[in-house]
Amino acid sequence: MAASARHAAWALAPAFAVLLAFWLLPLAHLMVLGAESRDSHGSGYWQVLSSAQYLGSLGQTLLLAVVVTLVALLIGGISGVFLARQQFFGRSALVALLTFPLAFPGVVVGFLVILLAGRQGLLASLGLQLAGERWIFAYSLAGLFVGYLYFSIPRVILTVMAACESLDRSLEEAAHSLGAGHWRVVCDVIVPGLAPALASCGAICFATSMGAFGTAFTLGTRLNVTPVAIYNVFTNYANFAVAAALSVVLGAVTWAVLLLTRRLVKNSGTVL
Amino acid sequence: MRAFRKTLAAVLLCGVASLAQAAETAICYNCPPDWADWATQLKAIAASTGVQVPLDNKNSGQSLAQLVAEKAAPVADVVYYGVTFGLQAQKAEVVGTYKPKAWEQIPAGLKDPAGHWFAIHSGTLGIMVNVDALGGLPVPQSWADLLKPEYKGMVGYLDPSSAFVGYVSAVAINRAMGGDLDNFAPAIDYFQKLAKNAPIVPKQTAYARVLSGELPILVDYDFNAYRARYKDKANVAFVIPQEGSISVPYVMSLVANAPHRANAEKVLDFVLSDEGQALWAKAYLRPVRPMKMPAEVAAQFLPDSDYARAGVVDYEKMAAVQEAFAARYLNEVK
Amino acid sequence: MKRSSLFVLQLLFTLVVCAFMLVPVLMSLLAGLTRNFFVGLSSGLTFDWLAQVWQAYSPTVWLSLQLALACAVCVCVIGVPAAYALVRMNNRFSRAFEELMVLPVAMPGLASALALLLTYGQFGSFRSSWLFILVGHVLFTLPFLVRPVMAVMQRQQLPVLEEAAASLGAGPIKRFFSVVVPNCRAGILAGVLMVVTLSLGEFNLTWMLHTPMTKTLPVGLADSYASARLEIASAYTLIFLLMIVPLLIALQAISARLSRGERR
Numbered sequence: 001m002a003a004s005a006r007h008a009a010w011a012l013a014p015a016f017a018v019l020l021a022f023w024l025l026p027l028a029h030l031m032v033l034g035a036e037s038r039d040s041h042g043s044g045y046w047q048v049l050s051s052a053q054y055l056g057s058l059g060q061t062l063l064l065a066v067v068v069t070l071v072a073l074l075i076g077g078i079s080g081v082f083l084a085r086q087q088f089f090g091r092s093a094l095v096a097l098l099t100f101p102l103a104f105p106g107v108v109v110g111f112l113v114i115l116l117a118g119r120q121g122l123l124a125s126l127g128l129q130l131a132g133e134r135w136i137f138a139y140s141l142a143g144l145f146v147g148y149l150y151f152s153i154p155r156v157i158l159t160v161m162a163a164c165e166s167l168d169r170s171l172e173e174a175a176h177s178l179g180a181g182h183w184r185v186v187c188d189v190i191v192p193g194l195a196p197a198l199a200s201c202g203a204i205c206f207a208t209s210m211g212a213f214g215t216a217f218t219l220g221t222r223l224n225v226t227p228v229a230i231y232n233v234f235t236n237y238a239n240f241a242v243a244a245a246l247s248v249v250l251g252a253v254t255w256a257v258l259l260l261t262r263r264l265v266k267n268s269g270t271v272l
Numbered sequence: 273m274r275a276f277r278k279t280l281a282a283v284l285l286c287g288v289a290s291l292a293q294a295a296e297t298a299i300c301y302n303c304p305p306d307w308a309d310w311a312t313q314l315k316a317i318a319a320s321t322g323v324q325v326p327l328d329n330k331n332s333g334q335s336l337a338q339l340v341a342e343k344a345a346p347v348a349d350v351v352y353y354g355v356t357f358g359l360q361a362q363k364a365e366v367v368g369t370y371k372p373k374a375w376e377q378i379p380a381g382l383k384d385p386a387g388h389w390f391a392i393h394s395g396t397l398g399i400m401v402n403v404d405a406l407g408g409l410p411v412p413q414s415w416a417d418l419l420k421p422e423y424k425g426m427v428g429y430l431d432p433s434s435a436f437v438g439y440v441s442a443v444a445i446n447r448a449m450g451g452d453l454d455n456f457a458p459a460i461d462y463f464q465k466l467a468k469n470a471p472i473v474p475k476q477t478a479y480a481r482v483l484s485g486e487l488p489i490l491v492d493y494d495f496n497a498y499r500a501r502y503k504d505k506a507n508v509a510f511v512i513p514q515e516g517s518i519s520v521p522y523v524m525s526l527v528a529n530a531p532h533r534a535n536a537e538k539v540l541d542f543v544l545s546d547e548g549q550a551l552w553a554k555a556y557l558r559p560v561r562p563m564k565m566p567a568e569v570a571a572q573f574l575p576d577s578d579y580a581r582a583g584v585v586d587y588e589k590m591a592a593v594q595e596a597f598a599a600r601y602l603n604e605v606k
Numbered sequence: 607m608k609r610s611s612l613f614v615l616q617l618l619f620t621l622v623v624c625a626f627m628l629v630p631v632l633m634s635l636l637a638g639l640t641r642n643f644f645v646g647l648s649s650g651l652t653f654d655w656l657a658q659v660w661q662a663y664s665p666t667v668w669l670s671l672q673l674a675l676a677c678a679v680c681v682c683v684i685g686v687p688a689a690y691a692l693v694r695m696n697n698r699f700s701r702a703f704e705e706l707m708v709l710p711v712a713m714p715g716l717a718s719a720l721a722l723l724l725t726y727g728q729f730g731s732f733r734s735s736w737l738f739i740l741v742g743h744v745l746f747t748l749p750f751l752v753r754p755v756m757a758v759m760q761r762q763q764l765p766v767l768e769e770a771a772a773s774l775g776a777g778p779i780k781r782f783f784s785v786v787v788p789n790c791r792a793g794i795l796a797g798v799l800m801v802v803t804l805s806l807g808e809f810n811l812t813w814m815l816h817t818p819m820t821k822t823l824p825v826g827l828a829d830s831y832a833s834a835r836l837e838i839a840s841a842y843t844l845i846f847l848l849m850i851v852p853l854l855i856a857l858q859a860i861s862a863r864l865s866r867g868e869r870r
Binding site: 297299300301304305306307326327328329338341342344345347402404405476477479480481483484485504506531 | 643644662720723724727728729730733734814817818819821829831832833834835836839
């Protein structure tokens with residue numbers, strides 16, 4: 001077994017080479033850049049870590065990403081399980097249509113949120129009809145939240161649908177036959193069965209939300225998430241040191257949270 | 273299955289690999305098709321000089337950042353951006369010097385003496401209004417009008433910390449409210465008051481949103497408003513506020529170590545030529561060279577008495593204080 | 607009774623979620639066919655916008671397709687062996703590698719692109735070619751192939767099959783190609799589906815890595831939403847949809863058929 005594991009390690013070589021050359025090396029470059037200082041303001045890292053504004057923005061981004069991930073897991077989990085278990089004509093097409101939003105750049109998602117909840121949006125007209133005033137929330141935190149949900153839910157649905165294929169129905173039937181109510185079956189059989197898939201998917205959703213730029217950029221909300229702050233610093237004064245430092249710090253925070261979650265959800269060596 | 277995928281990929285690779293043009297090209301950063309009608313200008317350049325210039329939708333800041341990132345091996349040949357970015361680019365040493373054919377006709381103060389950048393046209397800032405989307409409300413005539421509660425949720429201005437137009441708006445409002453480039457307190461005060469009116473603050477041009485009615489009132493340039501009114505036939509009005517405003521030049525530069533220097537020079541010559549400047553005029557910009565506007569275009573502009581309210585500022589100073597103001601705006605305007 | 611009311615609730619919930627996902631897209635598509643969005647449907651339907659968009663942006667469609675397929679091929683070539691290795695090794699090193707793999711997703715595309723530009727930007731012809739964008743796409747989509755394939759490999763009880771093959775004299779490479787890969791086809795295809803979708807829509811990285819000569823569809827799409835009329839941007843979205851949905855349906859159907867075949 002050990003010999004074949006060593007053999008297997010060779011199969012990792014191409015991927016490792018690519019990551020080393022095109023990711024680690026440039027990342028090192030970026031980290032070094034973050035330590036540079038411009039116009040005697042202190043190094044990029046110092047400017048980032050000593051600024052309440054940047055730290056606040058980092059905190060807001062983190063909170064947003066966590067909440068979006070949890071809500072997406074809930075919504076996507078319920079719909080995904082339901083869709084996986086129903087067979088109906090056009091299911092393939094429906095799933096493809098639900099996957100399509102994954103391909104949207106964040107900028108487009110932002111404009112879709114405006115179509116839904118902006119001044120000329122669907123909800124505004126609905127509000128005018130029903131309550132005499134427009135329901136506009138595209139430009140507030142709610143709009144940003146909805147935008148992030150929009151590109152997270154399909155991911156969860158797809159993952160859950162795939163994971164449902166391998167759920168052991170006989171366990172559920174056994175639980176039912178032993179008298180467990182529906183909710184107990186869900187909590188004690190289905191959710192633990194789906195847990196590795198949900199955790200893995202949640203990690204990706206979290207990482208994506210932390211790094212998401214296009215949606216916040218388009219919606220122009222007052223909430224300046226860190227990727228937008230990076231863009232600001234980068235494009236306004238070509239201040240690469242601070243931009244690099246912010247990026248490295250953002251990446252480090254995301255990685256730390258992922259690491260923490262992995263520790264907490266440590267299962268029997270299943271893929272996280 | 274994998275073999276099929278591989279062959280498909282190979283075929284595509286071969287087929288599309290020959291996309292590289294044999295024609296003369298020059299790469300321009302920030303030559304968007306609809307802004308200042310660059311689409312027509314680039315077609316004219318191709319027709320007159322034979323140089324193909326693909327369109328590019330970066331904004332001023334993105335162009336500068338890209339130039340700095342690519343300093344070691346530039347991709348662009350020419351760049352078009354707001355004047356403060358030209359000054360920054362000069363400081364960052366990413367632009368070379370070139371004095372195009374009509375150099376002497378550009379007024380001093382609108383060009384770098386060594387040729388690092390030069391203005392090609394200018395625009396005036398004001399309030400662009402989609403009259404139909406106002407729902408019967410009167411068109412605002414001053415900066416103070418925008419603070420009125422009846423316009424709640426309808427006013428937009430670009431983020432001063434993120435877009436050049438935004439910064440120009442801040443400088444214009446500041447000057448109109450009695451401040452100057454050393455004292456931005458009036459502008460900060462104004463934005464804080466405006467924040468209570470639920471403004472929308474995009475980080476990039478919001479032209480499309482004004483047309484679609486999403487953003488009925490936007491602080492933007494006159495040429496965008498005229499384009500909306502006369503080219504896109506929307507019921508858009510442009511107002512130069514009573515308290516005053518400013519006009520700013522947009523400049524172009526030759527990129528340092530440009531890959532296609534000869535073509536770049538041809539492009540820069542053309543945009544300052546009679547034909548090029550006339551095209552800018554037709555796109556509702558004020559050409560930098562002193563020339564007579566075509567009568568029908570001049571008729572579409574607001575009267576000169578309105579334009580008398582728009583002044584100019586010291587662009588070097590404007591560039592120097594940009595970063596500090598942006599930081600202050602982010603801190604104080606919530 | 608309780609069962610069926612729960613079923614109805616779930617159905618309604620799922621329908622609401624689907625509506626939430628699809629209604630804005632439908633609105634956008636309709637806007638692409640409307641003569642004037644502000645006026646609404648009463649201004650009439652037209653294909654003008656579609657024609658305008660195709661004239662201006664058709665090269666972006668071909669480049670994006672080319673990139674997506676090339677990306678899928680590259681990611682398969684390096685990702686499937688990597689998944690196999692990670693599943694077999696299952697030690698600290700493999701877990702660290704998994705973390706490493708996800709990082710390009712965690713860091714904003716702007717930053718990764720900047721890093722790539724600074725490190726490799728001086729190789730002029732590489733930087734100006736579409737291969738530069740391909741590198742970014744491969745980095746970003748790698749985990750999305752490796753994870754599903756790892757999940758499938760774990761389920762398939764590969765060690766047993768491999769031992770059998772080994773006992774019959776097959777070497778490691780032959781075992782990989784004739785035992786491991788065929789058994790994971792469904793997982794690989796599911797991963798390819800995700801990779802193609804993500805590559806077709808990748809914006810953050812591509813935005814900085816592209817040049818005006820190598821513009822992809824998402825970059826063009828974002829540009830048109832920002833600077834052109836809403837009708838043009840929506841027409842562009844319609845073209846995007848027409849391009850991507852048949853591809854997704856086909857890949858979905860193939861993957862479904864394969865996984866049905868696997869559950870004999």
